[in-house]
Amino acid sequence: MKFCSIAMLTLFALMGGAGCGGEDVSGRDVPTPSPVGGNEPTYYEDIAPLVNRECAGCHRVGGIGRFSLSDPTVAQQMAGAAAAATEARRMPPMPVSNDGTCNTYKNAHWLSDEEIDLFRRWSAAGAPLGDPAAAPPPPEDSTLKLTGELAQFDIGVDYTPQPHPGELDDYRCFMVDPGIHADTFITGYDIQPGESRVVHHVALFELADGEADAEAAALDAAEAGPGYTCFGGVxxxxxxxxxxxxxxxxxxxxxxxxxxxxxxxxxxVVQMHYNVPPVGGPFVDRSKIQLQLSGDAALTRGFYIDISVADISLPPGQQLVEVKSELALSAMHPSFADPAFKGLRVWGALPHMHYLGHTQRTVAKVDGVDVCFTDVDRWNFHWQNLWWYEAPLELKGADILSITCGFDTRSRTETTKYGEGSNDEMCFNLLYTTIR
Ligand code: HEC
Structure with missing residues (x-):
């Protein structure tokens, strides 16, 4: 009997247990370990450092990853699944390719082919733990901390996410006043999830004026409970x-x-994506937001440019339907067509599609030559992010940007159109830029 299934593990992890270890259950899912012959990877020596670097941010006790790979027994039980998930590059989650064929990113979570092979060989060897003395030191918290002047606020209520029956996701928007009383620059941001087991991603949107405020307030008022349902946009x-x-x-x-x-x-508007385990809880969230502010007049203004396809009408039942658009940079804003315009420096990219999205490629024709900006080869709506280029790219007024999105519509029986809803689709890439 498979006593220690993934579901069991998830349950144990959710309940704060140490996983499926212990005399009576450990080992039942694990192939009989062969004696460690010297060349086989072991948990303590080879896997734990990778887990610290690439997995433990989410796969820790109380994290969104549901089970803790820092727990050797749990990691052992999950060895086969970890090998499969890393091999498919499903984990660590990064839908944008970082293999160097189309840029690399500072905030990439990406395993090398050798590291993927380590997970595979470790699993194949029966997931030996090895010598605890070889365990790496606990990871240092190398994550950035905000400094200086901060605006700090929360979503305004204790919110218990409520996915529809049979679903795990709840997308909820909360309108908030960050209490910023002088014109400023936002130079950084952080989110402290109130309930990190369910906060899957968070997007912050700035309302342009009083009219936009009123629209958001009306959406909030029209729906029972705190905030309102929102999916792609707000x-x-x-x-x-x-x-x-x-x-x-x-x-x-x-x-x-x-x-x-x-x-x-x-x-x-703070858009919360909650992903709620079917068991455990209660999950009550009141996430905190911090914005790092700077009044420094010497700062360069950053802004996003948007390359998108607005005309989307996808026939159902197709494995791959592609949509494409092209736009000269000079057509995006009058100032980009000015002969004195020196061009843009592009620092990062934020690709976006919904559930049917599968691939997305952004290319610029620079002096007639194609320059790859982003290549999404396995889109996953759940893992969108702003990816920062290791080496910023450049664009001039005469350059032509193009975006191509590929969708898989086999799950649909009707035409899928452009829109913000979860049954609609979108295709865009926001590029964070400054003027050169
Ligand atoms: C940014 C957060 C995050 C990171 C980093 C991460 N995971 Fe995950 N992982 C998740 C979440 C959340 C799930 C639950 C399913 C889902 O939402 O995709 C999951 C599910 C899994 C699963 C089971 C489902 C599947 O796709 O097979 C495995 C195995 C896994 N992760 C292994 C890993 C390994 C190994 C690493 C590091 C090399 C890693 N994960 C890094 C968040 C993360």
């Missing part, structure tokens, strides 16, 4: 994405010397 016309946060990464900073301008008195 349901309001004049709103701008400020930032996005995913678990395990710590605080985020915009590139050194840059920041996003924020007007005094503006309000925000």
């Amino acid at each position: 349901g309001v016309g004049r709103v701008e994405l400020l930032a996005i946060w995913v678990p395990g990464a710590g605080a985020n900073a915009f590139p050194e010397g840059t920041g996003i301008r924020y007007a005094a008195g503006r309000k925000l």
Whole structure:
């Protein structure tokens, strides 16, 4: 009998237990370990350092990852699944390719082929633990900390996420006043999840004016309970994405010397994606948000440009339907067509599609030559992020940007259109840029 299934493990981990270890259960799922012959990877020596670097941000007790890979017994039980998930590059989650064929990213979570092979060989060898004396020191917290002037606030209520029956996800928007009373730059941000077992990602949107505030307030008022349901966007016309946060990464900073301008008195919509385990709880969240502010007039203003396809109409039942659009940078804003315009420096990219999205490629024609900006080869709506280029890219007014999104519509029986809802689709890439 398979006593220690993944479901059991999840349950144990959720209940704060040490996993499926112990005399009576341990080993039942694990192939009989062969004697460690010297060359076989072991948990303490080979796997634990990788877990510390690439997995433990989420797969720790109380984390969003549901089971703790820092627990040797749990890691052993999950060895086969970890080998399969890393081999498929499903884990660590990074939908944007970081293999060097289309840029590499500072905040990548990416295993080398050798590291993937380590997980495979470790599992194949029966997941030996090895010598505890070889265990790496506990990971240092190398995540960024915000400094200086901070705006600190929370989502305003204790919220218990309520996915529809049979579903795990609840997307909820809360309108908040960050209490920023002077024009400023936002140079970094952080989220402290109130209940880290369910906070899957968080996006912050700035409402453009009083009218936009009223629209968001009306959406909130129209729905029972705190906040309102939202999925891709926040349901309001004049709103701008400020930032996005995913678990395990710590605080985020915009590139050194840059920041996003924020007007005094503006309000925000905080979009929470909750992913709620079917067991355990109660899960009550009151996530905290911190914005790092700077009044430094010498900062360079950062902003997003948007390359997107608005005309989406996807026939059902297709393995791959592609949509594409092209736009000269000079057509995006009048100032980009000015002969004096020197061009943009591109620091990061935030690709976006919904559930049917599968691939996305952004390319710029620079002096007639194709330059790859981002290559998404296994989109997953659950793992969107703002990815920072290891080496910033450049664009000139004459360059032409193009985006191609690939969708898999086999799950649909009707045409899928452009829209913000979870049954609609989108195709865009936001590039964080500064003027050169
Ligand atoms: C950013 C958070 C995060 C990181 C980092 C992460 N995981 Fe996960 N992992 C999750 C979440 C959340 C789930 C639950 C299923 C889902 O949402 O995809 C999961 C599920 C899994 C699963 C079971 C489901 C599957 O896809 O097979 C395995 C195995 C796994 N992770 C292994 C790993 C390993 C190994 C690493 C490091 C090399 C890692 N994960 C890094 C968040 C993370």
